[in-house]
Amino acid sequence: xxxxxxxxxxxxxxxxxxxxxxxxxxxxxxxxxxxxxxxxxxxxxxxxxxxxxxxxxxxxxxxxxxxxxxxxxxxxxxxxxxxxxxxxxxxxxxxxxxxxxxxxxxxxxxxxxxxxxxxxxxxxxxxxxxxxxxxxxxxxxxxxxxxxxxxxxxxxxxxxxxxxxxxxxxxxxxxxxxxxxxxxxxxxxxxxxxxxxxxxxxxxxxxxxxxxxxxxxxxxxxxxxxxxxxxxxxxxxxxxxxxxxxxxxxxxxxxxxxxxxxxxxxxxxxxxxxxxxxxxxxxxxxxxxxxxxxxxxxxxxxxxxxxxxxxxxxxxx
Numbered sequence: 682x683x684x685x686x687x688x689x690x691x692x693x694x695x696x697x698x699x700x701x702x703x704x705x706x707x708x709x710x711x712x713x714x715x716x717x718x719x720x721x722x723x724x725x726x727x728x729x730x731x732x733x734x735x736x737x738x739x740x741x742x743x744x745x746x747x748x749x750x751x752x753x754x755x756x757x758x759x760x761x762x763x764x765x766x767x768x769x770x771x772x773x774x775x776x777x778x779x780x781x782x783x784x785x786x787x788x789x790x791x792x793x794x795x796x797x798x799x800x801x802x803x804x805x806x807x808x809x810x811x812x813x814x815x816x817x818x819x820x821x822x823x824x825x826x827x828x829x830x831x832x833x834x835x836x837x838x839x840x841x842x843x844x845x846x847x848x849x850x851x852x853x854x855x856x857x858x859x860x861x862x863x864x865x866x867x868x869x870x871x872x873x874x875x876x877x878x879x880x881x882x883x884x885x886x887x888x889x890x891x892x893x894x895x896x897x898x899x900x901x902x903x904x905x906x907x908x909x910x911x912x913x914x915x916x917x918x919x920x921x922x923x924x925x926x927x928x929x930x931x932x933x934x935x936x937x938x939x940x941x942x943x944x945x946x947x948x949x950x951x952x953x954x955x956x957x958x959x960x961x962x963x964x965x966x967x968x969x970x971x972x973x974x975x976x977x978x979x980x981x982x983x984x985x986x987x988x989x990x991x992x993x994x995x996x997x998x
Contacts, residue, residue: 686994687741689734690985691749692793693717695767698726700733701978702741703985706804706996708978712737722770731783738784747780748789748988750796750980757838760790766856789988795841796983797975798825799832801936803986803996805974814923814932815973816843818941822864828930844868848921863922867915869894869941876911883907898944912944916951923952924959931964938973945972 687709692699698715701708712733720726738744753771754763760777780788791799798815807813813827822844826833833840844864845857852861865871876892885907890896900908923935942948949970957965975982990996 686745686989687743688746688748688985688989688992689737689744690796690981690983690988691730691747692796692980692984693749693751694793694980695752695765698730699977699981700730700737701981701985702737702744703982703989706982706986708981710737710740711981717768720769723774723776724770727774727776727779727783731780734780734784744786745994746787746789746985746988746992747784748791748796748984748986748991749776749780750791750793750984751776752793754839755790755792757791757834760788762790787988787992789984789991791984791987792823792825792838793980794823795825795832795834796987797823797938797973797979798827798841798936798983799987800975800979800983801938801973802827802832803990804982805979806936806971807934810933812930812932813934813936814841814843814926814930815936815938816923817939817973817979818867818919818937819939820869822868822939826930843922843926846922846925848918863918866918867941872897872911872915872941875914876908879907879911894941894944898947901944901947909947912947913951915941916948917955919948920952920955920959923956927956927960927964927968933967934969934971936971936973938975938979942972943976 688703690701690703697717700712702710715729751762753765762774762776765771777788777790794817797817801807801815802813811830816824824841824843826841845862847861848863849861854860855862873893876897877889880887897908901912953970986996
């Protein structure tokens with residue numbers, strides 16, 4: 682296996698850094714996670730990541746590239762991480778250069794939602810498509826775009842941030858001054874808040890953790906009317922943003938991943954109904970709404986696959 686291209690994928694999260702070795706689209710080893718929050722600055726965390734990379738390369742000599750997915754704004758060509766709001770000491774960090782200097786391997790640094798999109802496009806639910814919108818629903822809402830068979834990043838590399846698109850021009854002001862952003866309505870915490878309020882108003886004394894998306898999905902499958910109503914509201918809000926994407930970009934498919942998407946039919950069934958009600962027959966009949974193939978490993982798979990392609994290897998076999 683050492684003569685075949687392998688890559689390391691790194692999924693950098695607010696609580697932990699996940700790392701794995703990718704071989705032809707499959708994770709063949711995952712390394713121990715690194716606790717992100719125990720570091721006060723970027724330098725010692727980068728050094729610990731480097732040590733982990735060293736250990737993986739000793740086991741897998743065929744590693745040819747390193748890809749990193751970051752939860753923030755990244756300058757794709759230079760690999761400069763502008764800012765991580767939930768991690769201390771990460772402002773204007775030239776991560777690509779630092780890891781390249783330490784490892785002497787080609788390094789690619791990309792936004793984590795783009796890594797998820799890349800994983801689904803090259804290896805997952807959207808494989809073989811030329812026009813794709815991907816969205817990940819979790820604590821926040823991220824997204825990525827593939828148009829005419831190419832990733833679209835935009836002039837400043839922030840294209841596809843669907844979570845920041847507005848579904849209410851009178852909504853509350855977001856972090857960037859944008860009002861009514863999607864992730865202020867369909868993030869994990871927002872769904873939990875919505876459900877908790879609904880049960881409280883109905884006189885049901887449910888604890889907040891009983892109203893989280895996973896529990897809410899179970900209740901919906903059992904026919905609970907409030908849970909079904911909440912998922913219908915979430916589907917309506919999400920469909921508004923996706924409807925705009927469809928009219929603007931005319932994708933072949935929308936791939937939906939992240940923890941909230943684990944609700945399955947309780948989300949996807951009303952979403953299909955509300956989205957198709959807002960689209961023209963000219964293209965809605967061919968539109969596919971697809972659950973993501975990858976779960977927690979999407980960031981690793983996407984980052985590693987992208988790194989191999991940027992290093993000149995064929996990842997479409």
